[in-house]
Amino acid sequence: MPFNNHLKSYESLITPYEEIRAGFISLALEKNRKATPFVEEAKALKVFASKAKKPKDLLKIHEIKSSLLTASGISDKARNHLHEADKREAIKGLIENFLEPSGKSFIDELVYRFLLTRGDSLGGSMRNIAGVLGEWKFTRILISTCSVSGIEFKYLDSKTKKWIVPNSEPELEKQVKGLHWVSTRSNRTLIYNLTVPTVKKNVDLCLFDCSPDEIILGKNKNSAHQNPDKYLALGELKGGIDPAGADEHWKTANSALDRIRTAFSNKNCHPKTFFIGAAIENAMAKEIYQQLENRILANGANLTNEEQVVSLCDWLIKL
Numbered sequence: 001m002p003f004n005n006h007l008k009s010y011e012s013l014i015t016p017y018e019e020i021r022a023g024f025i026s027l028a029l030e031k032n033r034k035a036t037p038f039v040e041e042a043k044a045l046k047v048f049a050s051k052a053k054k055p056k057d058l059l060k061i062h063e064i065k066s067s068l069l070t071a072s073g074i075s076d077k078a079r080n081h082l083h084e085a086d087k088r089e090a091i092k093g094l095i096e097n098f099l100e101p102s103g104k105s106f107i108d109e110l111v112y113r114f115l116l117t118r119g120d121s122l123g124g125s126m127r128n129i130a131g132v133l134g135e136w137k138f139t140r141i142l143i144s145t146c147s148v149s150g151i152e153f154k155y156l157d158s159k160t161k162k163w164i165v166p167n168s169e170p171e172l173e174k175q176v177k178g179l180h181w182v183s184t185r186s187n188r189t190l191i192y193n194l195t196v197p198t199v200k201k202n203v204d205l206c207l208f209d210c211s212p213d214e215i216i217l218g219k220n221k222n223s224a225h226q227n228p229d230k231y232l233a234l235g236e237l238k239g240g241i242d243p244a245g246a247d248e249h250w251k252t253a254n255s256a257l258d259r260i261r262t263a264f265s266n267k268n269c270h271p272k273t274f275f276i277g278a279a280i281e282n283a284m285a286k287e288i289y290q291q292l293e294n295r296i297l298a299n300g301a302n303l304t305n306e307e308q309v310v311s312l313c314d315w316l317i318k319l
Contacts, residue, residue: 001155003292003299006311010289012302013280019304023130030129031122040119041067042111050231055099055106059091068094071114075121079218081254091109134239134278135192136206138313139173141306142190145313146181154212156191163212165267182210183318187211188232190316191225199263200226201256205274207316209216216265228269232319234260235274239303246279249290253277257297274318 012288027058052058058068069079072090079087094113102109143166146153154163156178163180166172178191189208194217196203208215208230216223224230236253241244257273264271273296275288280302291297299315301308 001292001295002143002315003301005296006305006308007289007292007302007314010249012305012308013285013288013300014237014282015044015241015246015280015302015304016276018197020241020243023304027130030133031044034129035122038115038122041118042115045114046107046111049107049110052107055095058095058099058110066305067114068110070117071110073113074115075251098277106154123300130240130242130278131237132239133261134237136173137239137303138237138276138309139176139179141309142179142313142316143172143176145310145317146179149168149314149317151183151317153179155179156212178212181317185319188317188319189215189224191217194225196231196260196263197226197232198267198269199260201259203234203256203260205233206231207233207235207319228264228267228271231264231269231271233272233274233298233316235276236278237303238275238277241278241304243279243281246277246281247284249277250275250280250284254287261296274299274312274316276301276303276309278303 047062048061049058051061051241058064061195068091069087070076072094074082074087074090082090093234098113099106099109104137122138143153146278152165154165155172155176156162157164157175157204158177163178169175177193180187182188187210189210189212191206191208194203194206196206206225208224208231209232210224214230215225217225222224234257236256238249238253240249253275257275261270275297277284280288288297292300297310301312303309303318
């Protein structure tokens with residue numbers, strides 16, 4: 001069985017403390033990186049706002065109208081649904097209820113409230129960043145495994161939606177939404193985050209027995225992704241590193257994988273299923289390993305263990 005190449009027991013799947021710590025540090029660094037533009041905006045806001053002698057003078061500074069809305073608690077999404085009169089009312093409320101009572105410190109109060117709303121927006125985007133970082137790490141390892149094995153590949157660019165032959169692009173993993181290579185058997189195409197018609201749900205990783213031009217994303221009936229027979233393997237990837245959410249992530253992934261197996265079985269198809277997770281605790285490690293031994297799952301790996309992920313990627317490439 002392929003998982004035996006990198007897993008000796010369920011303990012092999014458990015995420016060690018050192019990796020949890022490293023994961024939290026990576027998340028903190030990414031959060032700081034994403035927060036930098038907001039901090040710079042706040043600095044610019046303070047420069048412009050310093051022209052005002054009193055809070056109501058802020059209304060005369062055209063450059064900061066958008067920032068005043070933000071400081072009022074109106075997000076970028078929310079402002080698209082408001083009339084101009086509503087926006088003026090929100091800014092008026094900010095000035096009368098918060099800035100004027102602050103006296104001479106009204107500019108600092110404005111900047112604090114601007115950052116409060118921006119921080120809210122950052123928090124929303126950060127909820128998904130662990131998954132994104134996990135996807136990037138998996139992609140880096142998959143690309144490296146192809147390269148070391150001497151397998152040429154093309155990638156689906158997330159922006160242009162075109163298949164491109166790589167040319168030493170920096171941080172290539174951030175652009176990849178799919179990979180294509182030719183195995184000893186045939187064309188193989190891997191698509192990320194695909195709504196699978198057979199399951200009617202999004203699946204993190206789908207490996208097809210076809211070339212990229214056979215996949216026309218959307219509702220085209222002739223596309224390979226509409227044909228259950230074309231699926232070789234489907235996998236769930238959970239990049240969250242927080243042990244507190246590990247069990248919940250596994251329950252979600254396990255339900256998704258079970259749903260996949262049932263839906264394809266109803267079509268008399270039996271593609272392989274696999275799981276990759278960053279935060280794997282003792283109890284879930286036992287459950288995952290048991291599924292591997294019982295051949296419910298075809299393969300599994302801990303994302304924080306490169307040896308395991310390389311082995312799983314090698315298995316995927318050779319399917």
